[in-house]
Amino acid sequence: MKNIAIAGNPNCGKTSLFNNITGANYHVANYPGVTVEKKEASVKHNGSVFNIVDLPGTYSLSPYSLEEVVARDYVVNEKPEVVVDVLDASNLERNLYMFVQFMELEVPVVLALNMVDVAKKRNIHIDVDLLAKKLGAPVVETVARENKGTGLLLDRIDDFINSGKPKPDFKISYGQDIDSTLDKMTPIVEKNDFLTDKYPARWVALKYLENDEQVHAQGALNMEVHKKLLDITDELNNHLRSTLKVTAENLIADYRYGFINSILKGVVVAEESNMDRLFLSDKIDKVLTNRLFGPLLMIAFLYGIYEVTFWASEFPVGWLETAFGWLSGIVDAGLNDGLLKSLIISGIIDGVGGVLGFAPLILFMFFAIAILEDSGYMARTAYMLDRVFRFFGLQGNSVVAYIVSGGIAGGCAVPGVMAARTIKGEKERLITILTAPFMPCGAKLPIYALIIAAFFQEHRSTIMLGITLISWLLALIVARILGAFVLKEHSSAFVMELPPYRMPTLKGLIIHAWERCWMYIRKAGTVILAISILLWVLMTFPGLNAEEEQAFESQIAAVEQNYTKDVLLEAGSDAEEVSEPASELRDKLATIDAEMAAMNIKESVAGKIGIALESVTKYAGFDWKTNIALVGGIAAKEVVVSALGTAYSLGEVDIEDSVPLAESLISKSGWTMANALSLLTFILLYSPCFVTVVAIAKETGSWKWASFTVVGYTLVAFLASIAVYQIIA
Missing domain, CATH: 3.40.50.300 (P-loop containing nucleotide triphosphate hydrolases)
Known part of the structure; x- marks a missing residue:
């Protein structure tokens, strides 16, 4: 091979x-x-x-x-x-x-x-x-x-x-000063077999003149030769600074470009009329990267993306909600009441289905992002925002990490954190890693979509744009604070190439969008499924004790004894149309069943944890069911939706009467606008998901910073949510 x-x-x-x-x-x-x-x-x-x-x-x-x-x-x-x-x-x-x-x-x-x-x-x-x-x-x-x-x-x-062509004898002249120095250094490298097992001897000498840190680190193992080469390098640099005001590293780059220009003479011919004309990309950039119009157009593009995404995904999302409701109905009719039925309907279908229901939204969002990436506009965004980011202690390359993390809703914080490795300055790199998780990633998108569907249906694109801009602003404010009080180092330079605009191919767009959407679906079918089942277990067991069950059984018996045998049979039948006494009996029994289901969740492990936290979280407007979801969201943000779906489904009496989760937030939880905005604030700020925390630890080389994002950000999120809830409520 x-x-x-x-x-x-x-x-x-x-x-x-x-x-x-x-x-x-x-x-x-x-x-x-x-x-x-x-x-x-x-x-x-x-x-x-x-x-x-x-x-x-x-x-x-x-x-x-x-x-x-x-x-x-x-x-x-x-x-x-x-x-x-x-x-x-x-x-x-x-x-x-x-x-x-x-x-x-x-x-x-x-x-x-x-x-x-x-x-x-x-x-x-x-x-x-x-x-x-x-x-x-x-x-x-x-x-x-x-x-x-x-x-x-x-x-x-x-x-x-x-x-079997032999390696060419390739050698560039770097001028008398450097060439004579290379001729002096190369024999020293060859005589001592200094790194020659990996590199050519002249190349090693050249790397010392270029101040190559990696080669220096490898060469330091032979300190005698290493010091000798460094002394020669210092002697040359002192001479070049005094005579030409440059270093060997700069001069080598100049001579390389000079060699390239000599090669291209007679090889590349550009028509004279072409020399002064603006290419199409340059003409477009005069508008799209304009200091005044560029940012305004960028915001308009974002709004357009959200408008089209919500519009295009509305029907597919509705179809999936109907499909999962139909599936729940089949399971409800085909299985007897019991733990298996509860697990499949509440733990799997309503838990994972709540997350998968947003897959069309994710797909269209990724498709839009792929258009921006493949067309070349994404690089312009980094270029335009570099000046703004510098004010907050970052640079244009940080924009790329933000966008990958979900700066245009739908990314993922893990590759966003990894993207920060391209940033040269250690200060900007670390700050970018710590603030990239604030972006509205694809995992947060279902939560935002759920709240928007419940409370802001008429202004969904505007609210989504607002969430995006607030996420950026919060990330930059935190970056400024970290740069001012935590990390004090000099900023690095920002250099970026603006590629020409290109027309994206449909095949490429579909591949990019589907690859990312499939990762979301696969995550829902593996990680989210496992967590949903775990949450179902925690919300189901240990359940009611014998004494509590007997109390509810007594209530049911007390109600039933007031009706004749015929009415009892009619109320227990599958018939939709029943007499008034049978309908009345059904309502009374449904009320008792709902109370029993709610009590069962409260007595579960998760219920007790949620209720214990409620004494504090009530100031932010979070009830115990929301607490369960938010704790689960530390593992993966999609779990917030699946946990809410499981929690409200476990209290469901009649599957046929169930409604989408967005409606449940109002009809069954009694949420108000204050609750919704408080939760939005918390989701914007609190701990990254577990995988992102691990990525932060790996990229920073320290669990200290990873722990800071979990504990510090969650505390800030909670305080901010309390402020929002108390002001609005």
Whole structure:
């Protein structure tokens, strides 16, 4: 099996090319010891078997971020037969920088010249054969979005491997000062076998001049050689600062770009009329990223997304509610009263069904988010908000983590927390990790949708937009507080590429939306199912004791003795139309049954916990059933909906008379607007779910910060809920 690594800058089409090669037959995991995602797949081509690995998107192989460390370590340690370096044909100068680093590392490279269609639209003409000759590496034109050139690329990779072509002698001149220093350092590295088991000798010397922290850490194991190379580096830097006002690291980057420019002369020709014209993306950006109109349009887009999402999902959500109600009716009719029937209806159907009922809403929301991501607008959001975020001690890269976490309702805090690893500054990275869970993630969305359906049906899009904006504001306020009083370090710079606008493909949108929605459904069918069953057990046992059951039996007997035998038989029949005495008897018995069911929940383990907390939570407007749901929500936020569904279902007497949970919040719990707003406030602020807490611990390397998000945020949420409830009530 031949190992093939696919590398490239962000937004160059690398992942699209990987998807074209592998189809959907790839698996995702994390690189050992880190949280960077690893996509890998095996494919057969012309009798050869390729193990394809999609490396993280990076601009260079300098270890400034975790992705760059992972990409370089994979290439160095795994030594793939070929690295496919994917280039954006419309921006070759920047993209070739990493190619130069690959060649200096003596890595076999095949170039995929991607997005040639974009280059042609910009009147940029590339002599592919001349480019391949100058670079000394095969070059294949591709258009990954349209799956063009994929087969030819695999052919060229196969030929390149089978040709047994020796590694090219690639060397760039960095000017007299640096070249003479490299000539002085390289023999020292070779003579002492200093890191040469992993890296070329000249490359090691170059990394010392570039102040590469990872190589320094590895070299420090041989302190004698390490100190000698550092002394030479310091001597050169002192000389360069006094003569050219630069460091070796800066000068090396300048010479690399100079080499790239010399390569591109005669290879890339842009029509003169093209040089001064604004491309379509630039023209759109003049409006969408305008200081005044940009943020207003962004809010308008958000509102439009919520309006369309609620409108499009209204009927599917209703159909699912009807379907789960129908399923409950079948189980009710087919099983005798008892624990099994209660478990299936209250624990599973009403618990998990309450969460799955919002799957269409989640699907349409993810579809909208995929449009923003694939079109290139998401990057503009980070660019526009960078100035705002800096005021709160963050930077534009934090916007990406917020959005992934659910900044546009529907994300997930776990990948959002992981996305913070791309932030260079330790201060901004930590603050982003700690505040990203405030976003309205996909797990919180069913709770918000439930409350909106119950109290704000006529203004659902406006309320959802308000929840989103308040979530951002709360996260930024907490970030400001953390930055001012807890974490005091200097801020880092923010650099981001704005990719050109692209028309998303329907296939890509459907795949992205369905993948995320399926994760939600799978979670409901596994984690939420298990927790729902556990909550059912806690809300069912130990139940009423013999004395309490006897008291209710006596009440029933006392009522029944006032009616004739015929009326008793009629009331117990399945007939819908009965006489007035039989109807009256049914109502009286239903009242006793409801009281018995309510008492049964109160006497359960969960009921006692909820009631114990009620002495404090009543000031925030939370009854004991809500307390059960909120405690369960610490495990997973969707459990809040499933727990409420189970709690109100266990008190249900007649399945046929049951109503959707949103209506139950008003008709059976007696909730008011004050209760609803208090709960919204609490959900906005309180502890992240358990999986997110674990992710925070892993990313920060400390359970201290993870515990802070559980205890600290829950306390703040409770105090804020009390304030909201007391003011409104």
